[in-house]
Amino acid sequence: MRLGIILAGFLAISTPAMAQSIGLLIGNEDYQSIRDVRRADNVVRPARRLGRIGFETVSRRDASFEDIQWALSEFGQMVEQSDTVAIVLAGRFVHSATETYFLPVEAQPGSLVTLPGRSLPMSTVLAWLASKPGQSVLVLATERGTSEPGAFLTDGIGEFAVPEGVTVLVGNPRSAVRFLEDVLPRRGRPFVGASRQVGLTVRGNDDPTAVLLPDARTQRPRSAEQRHADIRHWRAASNANTVEAYETYIESNPQGEFVRMAENRIQALNDTPEARAERAEQALDLSRNARRDIQRDLTLLNYNTRGIDGIFGRGTRGAIRAWQRDQRLTETGYLDRDQITELDDQAEARARELEAEAERRRQELLAADLDYWDQTGRNGDEAGLRAYLEKYPDGEFSEIAEDRLASIEENKRNQATRFDRRLWRSAREVNSIAGYDEYLRRMPDGAFRAEAVARIEALEEERENSAENQQAIRAEQALSLSPRTRQIVEARLNGLGLKPGPVDGVFDDDTRRAIRRYQSARNMRETGYLSEAVVVQLLADSVRQIFR
Numbered sequence: 001m002r003l004g005i006i007l008a009g010f011l012a013i014s015t016p017a018m019a020q021s022i023g024l025l026i027g028n029e030d031y032q033s034i035r036d037v038r039r040a041d042n043v044v045r046p047a048r049r050l051g052r053i054g055f056e057t058v059s060r061r062d063a064s065f066e067d068i069q070w071a072l073s074e075f076g077q078m079v080e081q082s083d084t085v086a087i088v089l090a091g092r093f094v095h096s097a098t099e100t101y102f103l104p105v106e107a108q109p110g111s112l113v114t115l116p117g118r119s120l121p122m123s124t125v126l127a128w129l130a131s132k133p134g135q136s137v138l139v140l141a142t143e144r145g146t147s148e149p150g151a152f153l154t155d156g157i158g159e160f161a162v163p164e165g166v167t168v169l170v171g172n173p174r175s176a177v178r179f180l181e182d183v184l185p186r187r188g189r190p191f192v193g194a195s196r197q198v199g200l201t202v203r204g205n206d207d208p209t210a211v212l213l214p215d216a217r218t219q220r221p222r223s224a225e226q227r228h229a230d231i232r233h234w235r236a237a238s239n240a241n242t243v244e245a246y247e248t249y250i251e252s253n254p255q256g257e258f259v260r261m262a263e264n265r266i267q268a269l270n271d272t273p274e275a276r277a278e279r280a281e282q283a284l285d286l287s288r289n290a291r292r293d294i295q296r297d298l299t300l301l302n303y304n305t306r307g308i309d310g311i312f313g314r315g316t317r318g319a320i321r322a323w324q325r326d327q328r329l330t331e332t333g334y335l336d337r338d339q340i341t342e343l344d345d346q347a348e349a350r351a352r353e354l355e356a357e358a359e360r361r362r363q364e365l366l367a368a369d370l371d372y373w374d375q376t377g378r379n380g381d382e383a384g385l386r387a388y389l390e391k392y393p394d395g396e397f398s399e400i401a402e403d404r405l406a407s408i409e410e411n412k413r414n415q416a417t418r419f420d421r422r423l424w425r426s427a428r429e430v431n432s433i434a435g436y437d438e439y440l441r442r443m444p445d446g447a448f449r450a451e452a453v454a455r456i457e458a459l460e461e462e463r464e465n466s467a468e469n470q471q472a473i474r475a476e477q478a479l480s481l482s483p484r485t486r487q488i489v490e491a492r493l494n495g496l497g498l499k500p501g502p503v504d505g506v507f508d509d510d511t512r513r514a515i516r517r518y519q520s521a522r523n524m525r526e527t528g529y530l531s532e533a534v535v536v537q538l539l540a541d542s543v544r545q546i547f548r
Contacts, residue, residue, distance in 0.1 A: 028091030040090040046180040054254035090141035095158025133165025141176035162204030175199035277332035297347035416447035472527035
């Protein structure tokens, strides 16, 4: 469905009883393939407040192209019946020599040929606004990017023709939010100069006397029927006595007699410890990375956040409340600056404790490993080497034992009969329990008997652990580790003396063995694969720097 078709169709629709003032708010912060735009989704936040003054809005946060289409469809049905129109787009833009495009969150660098069919052109937006000269405004908010958008395209908001009577305001997301919260709601006041004061530049209609929303005192007096309806709505809200009920009253009766009273009651209901804590956390304006660090701290302290994704959902709020309860703090589920600092300090101390505990366990395991090596493998006989590897497959001397066994097998191969060698080669090629059993059946005293028995035991263990291994593999894949993160993991393992092999971001057999050694020293399940808990502990010394 093309955006131009949507525009043409809905400009022709006549719908009764629409709001006199309407707005379209789209804030795209988290892009999938190009650089994010910090705080872009905050432009959606004032939607409820605008509703209280009779400004009906259609809003979308982190919108895909399909989301944008549906928002335009809904918004387009209200344009013709409205007096004042405001459109706010915050996110990534690219432009050609003649057109500027607003990008959905799934946008990828591409060519000028394919871009119009998967983005929102400003010409489409301006066609709506041109139908309301003097009463329409377009706000475009972004920040400097570093991506290469494609041939004949440039990052950012380009120059374009602005229709007569339309005002275009350009700035960053913070300025756009200030416009929506401090400039647009002020009825009867000129908005162009005020827009410049909050950091927006002005294009098109820059009449310093222009007013978007008329003074409420100039509106027509209400009929007796309207006043009685207002009273009924207020009584219903007052009986419910909830924030939602009062907000519904204000949205339904933006010019009602009891709006101020409803706002006062909302403020009183919001003046709770939880509401105050929520506002305090919001004031910190935590970035997504800072939220991830908090989730890592909580996880390190054994509070389950149900994921480390930078999104504070039910799991994270529950983990915060549990931590606050253990600290004898008010259980709000929200954090202030002092609590975040304390949480960070506790996680850092816990990381040191875990490191010390792991080192003690490693030394104990190493001593037992060395003692058993002295008893079994040090003499170099096959039975002793196999006994050592059976007990310590990832032990300190496992590489030595494997090399010596390989040498022993090579000697056997050279000394074995041609028939024995042929049967063993066939078994190795099949590499199955049945294949090795067949070798033992035909050569019960063959030169490779011990090796066949050992391989059967290894395959049986692998089969028993198959489901767990697959689960561990999926858990690591879900982490979506970048090559750089993999290198950091290998460097950390190398620094701990666990011999992960080359620090190249490739998890080979040496890396898997090093991970198993790390897990063994920390009493974790020895899978050789990374989980969220393993990464949190392994990189604990580099993930908790929020307010330092």
